[in-house]
Amino acid sequence: MHKLYLFSVWAHILAATIWIGGMLFLVLVVVPWLRTGAQVEAGRFLRETGVRFRNVAWWCFGIVLVTGIFNLWTRGVRLADFVNPDWIGSRFGTAVILKLCVFALVLVISALHDFVLGPKATEAIQRAPRSSEATVLRRRASLIGRVNAMLSLVLLALGVMLVRGVPW
Numbered sequence: 001m002h003k004l005y006l007f008s009v010w011a012h013i014l015a016a017t018i019w020i021g022g023m024l025f026l027v028l029v030v031v032p033w034l035r036t037g038a039q040v041e042a043g044r045f046l047r048e049t050g051v052r053f054r055n056v057a058w059w060c061f062g063i064v065l066v067t068g069i070f071n072l073w074t075r076g077v078r079l080a081d082f083v084n085p086d087w088i089g090s091r092f093g094t095a096v097i098l099k100l101c102v103f104a105l106v107l108v109i110s111a112l113h114d115f116v117l118g119p120k121a122t123e124a125i126q127r128a129p130r131s132s133e134a135t136v137l138r139r140r141a142s143l144i145g146r147v148n149a150m151l152s153l154v155l156l157a158l159g160v161m162l163v164r165g166v167p168w
Ligand code: HEM
Pocket: 009, 012, 013, 016, 019, 061, 064, 065, 067, 068, 069, 071, 072, 075, 099, 100, 103, 152, 155, 156, 159, 160, 161, 162, 163, 164
């Protein structure tokens, strides 16, 4: 059982790293570089790499969720704890609840970005790169992507707090 738990923590951290690293690479490297080049090619590039990264990201969400639940279970957390005020009020319980809430928010924002705003923005850029529609949609998709990148750092911090204690 201990081996399975170690593997689960390893897979959890690996999936979190791939998701956060991939997203930061897009936000900090790919998007700024594309802004310096041809807009139509940028639209195509973002659409094609975006769809590939979207699949990777949703696999990562599935892996962190399954391994996260298993890690909680191995640490003795049971469903009944989520309705126990003493556990919820404990530092560990608070960190878990916060992490689950931020994770749920990330899932909603990612779905909006990946399946609604992102595809709309890349289509508009391909159709008429300099149109006001393309500019508005691109800004929206970009903003929501940045919000997700910030939330990923919050999740990372909450992961560390779960294991090593909260700073408050
Ligand atoms: C994308 C979302 C997530 C990220 C980025 C993330 C990140 C992390 C990181 C980096 C750690 C290791 C912390 C350390 O060793 O100091 C960790 C641990 C942990 N995470 Fe997550 N996590 C995510 C989602 C979840 C979810 C959804 C759950 C629960 C369902 C969860 C439950 C846990 C647990 C229980 C641990 C402790 C593992 C252990 O026993 O050592 N995580 N997380």
